[in-house]
Amino acid sequence: MSIRPPTVPISCRECPVQGLTVCQPLSGQRLEIVQNFKKCDRILPAGTPLYRPGDPCGELYNLLDGWVSLYRILATGRRQILDFALPGAFIGYQTDLFGPMLHGAESLTDVAVCVFPRPAFPRLIEDHADLARRLIWLNARDTILAHNHLTNIACRAARSRVAHLLLELCIRARGGRPSNGDLGTEIPLTQHHIADALGLTNVYVSVTLGELRQEGLILFKNGRLQVLDPDRLAAVAGIDDEAAFLSMDHESDDCRLHAVAPAPRSQIGDMYARNRSSSK
Amino acid sequence: MSIRPPTVPISCRECPVQGLTVCQPLSGQRLEIVQNFKKCDRILPAGTPLYRPGDPCGELYNLLDGWVSLYRILATGRRQILDFALPGAFIGYQTDLFGPMLHGAESLTDVAVCVFPRPAFPRLIEDHADLARRLIWLNARDTILAHNHLTNIACRAARSRVAHLLLELCIRARGGRPSNGDLGTEIPLTQHHIADALGLTNVYVSVTLGELRQEGLILFKNGRLQVLDPDRLAAVAGIDDEAAFLSMDHESDDCRLHAVAPAPRSQIGDMYARNRSSSK
DNA sequence: CGCGATTTTGATCAATGTCAAAGGTGGTGG
DNA sequence: CCACCACCTTTGACATTGATCAAAATCGCG
Numbered sequence: 001m002s003i004r005p006p007t008v009p010i011s012c013r014e015c016p017v018q019g020l021t022v023c024q025p026l027s028g029q030r031l032e033i034v035q036n037f038k039k040c041d042r043i044l045p046a047g048t049p050l051y052r053p054g055d056p057c058g059e060l061y062n063l064l065d066g067w068v069s070l071y072r073i074l075a076t077g078r079r080q081i082l083d084f085a086l087p088g089a090f091i092g093y094q095t096d097l098f099g100p101m102l103h104g105a106e107s108l109t110d111v112a113v114c115v116f117p118r119p120a121f122p123r124l125i126e127d128h129a130d131l132a133r134r135l136i137w138l139n140a141r142d143t144i145l146a147h148n149h150l151t152n153i154a155c156r157a158a159r160s161r162v163a164h165l166l167l168e169l170c171i172r173a174r175g176g177r178p179s180n181g182d183l184g185t186e187i188p189l190t191q192h193h194i195a196d197a198l199g200l201t202n203v204y205v206s207v208t209l210g211e212l213r214q215e216g217l218i219l220f221k222n223g224r225l226q227v228l229d230p231d232r233l234a235a236v237a238g239i240d241d242e243a244a245f246l247s248m249d250h251e252s253d254d255c256r257l258h259a260v261a262p263a264p265r266s267q268i269g270d271m272y273a274r275n276r277s278s279s280k
Numbered sequence: 281m282s283i284r285p286p287t288v289p290i291s292c293r294e295c296p297v298q299g300l301t302v303c304q305p306l307s308g309q310r311l312e313i314v315q316n317f318k319k320c321d322r323i324l325p326a327g328t329p330l331y332r333p334g335d336p337c338g339e340l341y342n343l344l345d346g347w348v349s350l351y352r353i354l355a356t357g358r359r360q361i362l363d364f365a366l367p368g369a370f371i372g373y374q375t376d377l378f379g380p381m382l383h384g385a386e387s388l389t390d391v392a393v394c395v396f397p398r399p400a401f402p403r404l405i406e407d408h409a410d411l412a413r414r415l416i417w418l419n420a421r422d423t424i425l426a427h428n429h430l431t432n433i434a435c436r437a438a439r440s441r442v443a444h445l446l447l448e449l450c451i452r453a454r455g456g457r458p459s460n461g462d463l464g465t466e467i468p469l470t471q472h473h474i475a476d477a478l479g480l481t482n483v484y485v486s487v488t489l490g491e492l493r494q495e496g497l498i499l500f501k502n503g504r505l506q507v508l509d510p511d512r513l514a515a516v517a518g519i520d521d522e523a524a525f526l527s528m529d530h531e532s533d534d535c536r537l538h539a540v541a542p543a544p545r546s547q548i549g550d551m552y553a554r555n556r557s558s559s560k
Numbered sequence: 561c562g563c564g565a566t567t568t569t570g571a572t573c574a575a576t577g578t579c580a581a582a583g584g585t586g587g588t589g590g
Numbered sequence: 591c592c593a594c595c596a597c598c599t600t601t602g603a604c605a606t607t608g609a610t611c612a613a614a615a616t617c618g619c620g
Contacts, residue, residue, distance in 0.1 A: 437607075437608095438607075438608070480608075480609090481608075481609060481610080483608095483610085483611095484607090484608055484609070487608090502617085502618090
């Protein structure tokens with residue numbers, strides 16, 4: 001009931017995430033470059049693996065709709081969620097493009113993906129400098145996300161970790177759009193996913209979420225998050241790497257020279273509000 | 281006494297890390313591309329910041345010799361070490377090339393760096409597809425390292441974390457070269473650095489290292505690590521993402537098609553031994 | 561020889577994991 | 591429409607890891 005049915009674009013011209021993924025630099029006539037390159041679109045139900053760790057994988061994916069988790073499995077059986085991929089994510093690229101995948105990818109919701117053939121991909125990049133530039137940007141962003149994640153886990157107590165993750169996901173999930181009233185934001189995760197992302201146990205996540213709820217900071221139920229008190233939540237999250245947050249928008253293009261003043265020590269609360277209040 | 285004096289290359293032709301850094305694809309005549317591009321070389325004593333978090337920074341660095349730590353500082357004052365940069369590392373690239381740095385970089389040893397001017401860098405990449413390709417590779421590798429690090433911190437107990445980090449650094453520090461007899465490998469870190477990298481306290485790292493020493497697994501003293509029992513150490517480290525380890529060598533080039541069988545479930549111990557025993 | 565930084569040790573305590581059991585919730589088939 | 595089932599969440603008792611604080615020991619270096 002809460003999951004929109006994923007839609008598949010007829011053509012790249014109508015791609016819902018064209019401005020977010022590798023294809024971003026292409027427009028007009030040049031969209032045919034990817035249009036001809038792409039293999040197909042595909043719809044996957046929730047819980048479907050795109051690939052597993054260790055798999056060879058002949059494809060690359062643009063996530064058109066839905067959420068995907070990127071994870072590793074340790075010998076102990078523990079699963080570590082490395083990142084949550086949101087619409088626009090470019091999934092499956094790694095150093096050794098043709099080696100076994102170092103992580104797995106699995107749909108968290110029903111999902112639509114645009115499929116690229118992996119073997120031909122290097123050629124595509126080689127031939128189109130702007131796509132290469134874009135890939136560099138996306139990759140560098142993944143590194144920052146990983147560093148944020150790393151810092152969150154290593155430096156913060158459970159309360160803060162959870163708060164931080166929810167805040168981050170909430171902002172990313174909105175992608176700059178306002179929140180729709182008091183319905184909150186769709187964060188299609190179980191507490192177990194949160195635990196596996198943060199290096200906690202599901203029961204302690206439950207306890208922690210309980211506390212945050214008690215204190216009137218959030219409501220998280222059925223994959224929907226309502227942030228009741230953004231400022232206090234941000235305080236709990238111990239936000240300080242705001243710069244890292246802020247740099248995540250797609251405006252900052254790496255290859256165009258623009259003097260950016262050091263990010264003002266603004267409050268995430270503000271940022272949240274900005275997105276939220278401007279509802280239509 | 282334990283730190284080699286860093287050396288500065290006369291020319292790119294004699295660069296000690298040419299095969300490891302961005303410049304890798306260039307050879308012969310084309311080396312002049314970077315030769316003309318680079319700003320200068322620079323020697324920095326241990327403990328010097330290359331840049332601080334929040335700084336604007338007008339340069340990019342190829343690490344020629346020595347170690348550098350990449351870190352963040354949280355509002356709480358806690359420092360999180362994101363990665364240790366070893367010779368050949370390309371330092372300072374981020375999504376928003378001209379925005380404030382999202383992390384800091386500081387020399388751990390005396391260090392030699394090759395300095396690139398940041399403003400002109402996009403152009404360099406734009407004009408030379410092979411450099412772009414190489415940058416993509418380096419970037420993707422950083423993401424994997426970050427994911428390894430993340431997984432290590434989130435999934436493993438202190439003992440394992442420490443063991444894992446030391447093993448990783450040991451392998452990286454050798455860069456494929458054999459260990460020089462029983463002198464061990466130079467890992468120029470204090471226990472405090474290890475703690476800040478792993479999200480532990482310095483005192484608990486001390487305890488943990490003490491245990492590992494007691495058990496005859498390692499000796500770590502004065503920035504020198506001797507691995508006395510690679511196999512048992514690997515067992516303690518809970519090695520399972522060997523694939524991730526192995527993929528770190530520079531042989532796997534992303535843009536050349538080669539079928540790689542899924543990494544055999546080999547022992548890190550073997551890998552260690554291979555490097556070690558073959559001492560010329 | 562002495563000083564600052566680093567490492568070690570010990571005592572104590574808080575945060576988080578583990579285990580077990582009981583409620584909830586949504587989806588499915590009858 | 592109901593009942594059942596799988597999965598998810600909550601709660602409680604208890605165990606353990608690693609943090610904290612403090613002080614002593616060691617080391618490198620001038």
